[in-house]
Amino acid sequence: MADNKFDPEYFQTIQPLMALKASLPLPVPTTDIDSLRANSASFELVLAAIPDSPDITETTYQIPSKDGTLITLYRFTPAAAAATPGPRAAVLHHHGGGYVQNTVDQFRKDIKRYAHGSGLTFYAADYRVAPEHPFPAPFDDCYAALEWLHANAASEQIDPARIALFGISAGAGLATAVALKARDDKVSPPIKKLVLAYPMLDDRTYWPEEHPLSPYLMWTGAFNRIAWGAYAGADGVKEISPYAAPARAKDLSELPPTFIDCGELDLFRDEDVEFGARLLKAGVSVELHLYPGVPHAFEMVAVDIRVSKLAFENRVRALENL
Numbered sequence: 001m002a003d004n005k006f007d008p009e010y011f012q013t014i015q016p017l018m019a020l021k022a023s024l025p026l027p028v029p030t031t032d033i034d035s036l037r038a039n040s041a042s043f044e045l046v047l048a049a050i051p052d053s054p055d056i057t058e059t060t061y062q063i064p065s066k067d068g069t070l071i072t073l074y075r076f077t078p079a080a081a082a083a084t085p086g087p088r089a090a091v092l093h094h095h096g097g098g099y100v101q102n103t104v105d106q107f108r109k110d111i112k113r114y115a116h117g118s119g120l121t122f123y124a125a126d127y128r129v130a131p132e133h134p135f136p137a138p139f140d141d142c143y144a145a146l147e148w149l150h151a152n153a154a155s156e157q158i159d160p161a162r163i164a165l166f167g168i169s170a171g172a173g174l175a176t177a178v179a180l181k182a183r184d185d186k187v188s189p190p191i192k193k194l195v196l197a198y199p200m201l202d203d204r205t206y207w208p209e210e211h212p213l214s215p216y217l218m219w220t221g222a223f224n225r226i227a228w229g230a231y232a233g234a235d236g237v238k239e240i241s242p243y244a245a246p247a248r249a250k251d252l253s254e255l256p257p258t259f260i261d262c263g264e265l266d267l268f269r270d271e272d273v274e275f276g277a278r279l280l281k282a283g284v285s286v287e288l289h290l291y292p293g294v295p296h297a298f299e300m301v302a303v304d305i306r307v308s309k310l311a312f313e314n315r316v317r318a319l320e321n322l
Contacts, residue, residue, distance in 0.1 A: 005216060005265060007293030009305040017301075030222045033131055033230050037101055040223070046300050050109040053116035055079040058108075063125075063148045066140040072126040073145055074104050075156075076112055080119030086157025089192075089322035091115075091164045092149060092178075093124040094142055094171030096297075098200065098223060099231035100130050107168070110300060114166070117316040121158075122166075123149060127174070131230035135244045138231070142174045143181055150187070161189035162322045165256075166315075169219070169268075169296070170227075172199030176246040183254050194258040195318050197311075198296055200224075202247035202271040203234035216265040218296035224267060247271055252278050257285040259318035261311055263294035289314055 004011060027039045059075040081088060093114070095107040104111070104126045115122040127141035146163070153160045167175030179194050207214055207221040214220065228234040232244040242249035258279055262272040269290065276288040291298070291307050299308035 005213070005293060006295075007291075007298075007305070007307055010294050010298060010302050010307065013302040013305055030220065030226065033100060033226060036098075036223055036226050040098075040101065040219075043102075043297070044106055046297070047106050047110060050113065050300060050303060052109050053078075053112040056112045056115055057082065061148075063144060065128075065137070065144045067137070069128070069137075069141075071128070071141050071144070072104070073148060074108075074111075074124045074126065076115040076122040076124070078115045078119055078121070081115075081121045084119075087153065087159035087162075088157055089120055089162035089164070089319075090149065090156070090158045091118070091120050091122045091166050091195075091319060091322075092142075092145055092175075093122050094127075094165070094167035094174045094178075095124065096167075096169030096171045096200075097129065098219065098227035099135075099138060099170045099173070100227050102129070110168070113312075114316065114319075117312065118319045120319060120322070130227075130232075134230065135232040135241070139174060139177050139243050142178050146178055146182065146187075162192050164193035164195060164319055164322055165191055166195045166319070167199060168197045170200040172196035173201050173246060175199075176201060177243045179255055180246060180249055181243055190254075191256040192322055193318065194256045195315055196258065196260045196272075197299075197315065198262040198266050198268050199246075199260065199272055199275070200268055201245060201275055202268075203228040203232060203240060203245040204236045204247075205267060205271050206236060207267055213265055216295050217267050218301075219267050221267060247275055252282040252284060255279065255282070255284050257287075259287045259315070261289040261291065261314065263296060263298050264290060264292045265295040267296065287318065 057077045061073045062070045104124045125145035127138045165175040279286045299311045
């Protein structure tokens with residue numbers, strides 16, 4: 001790249017990945033869900049390379065979603081939480097994948113490092129994905145997990161007034177949607193905190209290939225259009241439910257205090273900054289971080305560089321005082 005906008009440490013870290021990519025056949029054009037999944041399948045290697053965390057006890061439950069389908073709810077309990085008398089704070093995590101791919105199992109190491117770093121118990125619903133299960137199924141699965149936590153707070157030794165929603169990418173979109181419905185349903189006690197890592201919120205977002213930042217994107221404009229179409233039948237024009245695309249919500253008041261971060265070289269940058277500004281105007285407390293020189297999922301691709309460590313520390317700090 002003649003005008004390299006990458007953070008120098010990030011750029012150095014990804015050199016082996018870029019060399020490997022250059023040695024492989026060109027990816028097929030991303031024109032449908034199958035090609036999207038094929039062209040992003042290598043991200044599983046990124047998730048698998050995240051260092052594992054010690055002293056985390058894993059438990060699974062089978063819980064019913066709105067339509068009666070049983071989904072798996074994972075619990076990740078660090079030693080620090082297990083040693084803390086209940087009722088305790090808890091975090092409901094929502095993994096990424098553009099609403100169309102990935103599982104809790106694939107994100108296991110990433111979830112465990114936040115549980116270990118925060119000392120909090122994390123729960124994560126293995127929600128269904130589109131197009132096999134379009135909206136509202138994934139959203140309903142995530143909302144069912146929140147309802148289960150409230151219904152089982154006593155046996156889980158959870159304080160329902162100290163539940164945070166945490167999400168990565170599309171998972172952050174789902175976390176925001178769950179927070180919107182919890183507000184609309186007047187769930188009591190309300191969600192304590194919303195922690196959103198580069199949230200996928202707006203079906204209207206698109207950068208064409210000629211956009212100056214397109215060469216830096218991990219998640220492209222083409223990926224975005226296909227994923228939103230698969231998830232919610234979205235075309236970027238017609239109205240869709242704010243529980244599908246939270247940026248479509250007209251009223252953002254009375255949402256929980258919200259933490260948002262994003263990389264400068266991320267397709268979701270502008271929608272995330274705009275959403276944070278709208279939250280502030282609606283009277284919601286907001287902490288917003290924009291990290292220069294890094295793209296989508298930077299802190300998983302390059303775990304050990306300074307900006308990634310800072311992002312991790314800031315997210316963990318956002319979970320303090322739940």
